[in-house]
Amino acid sequence: MNILIADDDAMQRELLGGFLEKRGHRVLAAADGEEALRLFGQAPVQLALLDHRMPGLTGDQVLERMKARNPLVRAIMITAYGEVSTAVSVMKLGADDFLEKPVDLSRLLDKIDDLEQQIAIADDLDELVRAVEEAPLPLDIIGSSPAMRDTLSRVRRIADSPWSVLIQGETGTGKELIARLIHLLGPDPNAPFVEVNCAAIPESLFESELFGHEKGSFTGADRQHRGRFEQARGGTLFLDEVGELSAGLQSKLLRALQEKRISRVGGERDIAVEVRVVAATNRDLRAMAESGTFREDLYFRLNVLDVQLPPLRQRREDIPALVEHFLARYARRPTRLAHEALDALMRYQYPGNVRELEHIIQRTLTLARGARLQRSDLPDEVRRAEPPDQGALQERLDSVEREMLLDALDKSDWIQTRAADRLGISERVLRYKMGKYGIRRRE
Numbered sequence: 001m002n003i004l005i006a007d008d009d010a011m012q013r014e015l016l017g018g019f020l021e022k023r024g025h026r027v028l029a030a031a032d033g034e035e036a037l038r039l040f041g042q043a044p045v046q047l048a049l050l051d052h053r054m055p056g057l058t059g060d061q062v063l064e065r066m067k068a069r070n071p072l073v074r075a076i077m078i079t080a081y082g083e084v085s086t087a088v089s090v091m092k093l094g095a096d097d098f099l100e101k102p103v104d105l106s107r108l109l110d111k112i113d114d115l116e117q118q119i120a121i122a123d124d125l126d127e128l129v130r131a132v133e134e135a136p137l138p139l140d141i142i143g144s145s146p147a148m149r150d151t152l153s154r155v156r157r158i159a160d161s162p163w164s165v166l167i168q169g170e171t172g173t174g175k176e177l178i179a180r181l182i183h184l185l186g187p188d189p190n191a192p193f194v195e196v197n198c199a200a201i202p203e204s205l206f207e208s209e210l211f212g213h214e215k216g217s218f219t220g221a222d223r224q225h226r227g228r229f230e231q232a233r234g235g236t237l238f239l240d241e242v243g244e245l246s247a248g249l250q251s252k253l254l255r256a257l258q259e260k261r262i263s264r265v266g267g268e269r270d271i272a273v274e275v276r277v278v279a280a281t282n283r284d285l286r287a288m289a290e291s292g293t294f295r296e297d298l299y300f301r302l303n304v305l306d307v308q309l310p311p312l313r314q315r316r317e318d319i320p321a322l323v324e325h326f327l328a329r330y331a332r333r334p335t336r337l338a339h340e341a342l343d344a345l346m347r348y349q350y351p352g353n354v355r356e357l358e359h360i361i362q363r364t365l366t367l368a369r370g371a372r373l374q375r376s377d378l379p380d381e382v383r384r385a386e387p388p389d390q391g392a393l394q395e396r397l398d399s400v401e402r403e404m405l406l407d408a409l410d411k412s413d414w415i416q417t418r419a420a421d422r423l424g425i426s427e428r429v430l431r432y433k434m435g436k437y438g439i440r441r442r443e
């Protein structure tokens with residue numbers, strides 16, 4: 001391991017340094033905090049042994065700056081006898097461990113062994129997580145912005161479970177795509193994926209559409225019909241626009257989900273159906289449940305797991321890749337985009353989100369003359385898009401703040417006290433902000 005020792009006591013430095021070098025470690029030694037930071041910037045360091053009390057910068061100040069540059073660096077703080085007595089105060093100093101003076105060399109070796117093991121385990125885990133997070137998706141989904149990476153990583157983690165998922169997001173944000181992804185990443189990608197658009201089916205036909213009907217059960221029912229629930233057996237039932245269901249239909253759906261049984265319209269018997277339900281809505285279902293327009297018990301049953309899809313204007317980083325993706329899909333010959341055209345596309349607000357961007361590209365390709373799309377080829381509303389105004393600024397700030405919270409929480413193993421410290425805010429403010437941005441610990 002590369003170990004940096006910072007101690008103003010030359011004897012101590014030599015003693016520790018000589019001892020560790022004999023055991024095969026590479027040692028850098030510094031007489032004070034400034035020198036330690038300079039050396040830290042020059043060579044890779046995995047472990048720092050820091051004297052807590054040094055003239056100038058103290059050990060924890062040095063450590064704080066090291067961690068800011070490399071959060072993975074490990075540290076053992078060397079303290080005066082009785083100065084630090086609990087693990088909590090060591091953690092407050094940002095160190096992984098501590099040793100009291102005079103340093104007991106065999107304990108130092110034990111601690112270094114422990115840390116080496118932890119580093120090896122963390123590396124393995126990191127690699128595992130990275131392999132899972134970066135495995136190719138079974139669908140063409142663009143999403144390298146932090147907000148989408150977060151969403152996709154959540155989807156990967158929940159896909160395999162049997163629980164219902166509620167996908168929420170504005171129109172055109174990709175809810176259906178994500179529902180399909182959940183199905184394909186789930187336990188049986190070859191099982192049926194059956195979609196029901198709750199807004200598109202007239203109320204009078206809904207029950208028969210969902211649960212099926214027996215022959216002759218109503219005028220026009222000239223054959224027996226298996227409903228979508230039955231068609232989805234063993235697979236996924238995707239209830240799109242679930243917020244549009246009437247109160248009566250909500251009750252019927254709830255019953256089917258609770259009992260895992262349905263009966264066809266005009267049918268005598270109950271039929272058992274095991275399906276995984278994924279629902280989507282662009283409405284605020286929680287608010288609807290609170291105000292009584294959506295059954296609360298149904299809301300809880302659908303929302304066992306949830307996925308939030310951010311609007312496109314909050315993940316503008318994805319726009320260039322989405323444009324490429326749609327150009328590749330719809331252009332009949334190789335087509336490029338002029339810089340000014342992409343600039344305009346990056347500025348636009350996209351009330352219709354990704355679907356709107358898709359339509360803009362289709363429309364522009366149809367009308368454009370050259371193989372290079374110009375700004376003047378874009379629809380009026382896009383060309384008129386103003387540079388980000390205050391609203392956009394606020395959105396941007398919110399998204400930066402959210403990222404910082406997630407980052408601090410990740411780096412503090414989701415221990416809120418530590419994350420709040422790291423961010424320089426109180427725990428109460430941290431909790432408030434987590435609520436505001438819907439941040440929850442990942443399962």
Ligand SMILES: Nc1ncnc2c1ncn2[C@@H]1O[C@H](COP(=O)(O)OP(=O)(O)OP(=O)(O)O)[C@@H](O)[C@H]1O
Pocket residue numbers: 140141142143169170171172173174175176177178240280282325354355358
């Ligand atoms: N991340 C993405 N990468 C590639 N294509 C995307 C992405 N998100 C959405 N799309 C495409 O945008 C279009 C709209 O997506 P989708 O139908 O899934 O949105 P939706 O949220 O279900 O819309 P609605 O609320 O209107 O039902 C689709 O053609 C889809 O393939």
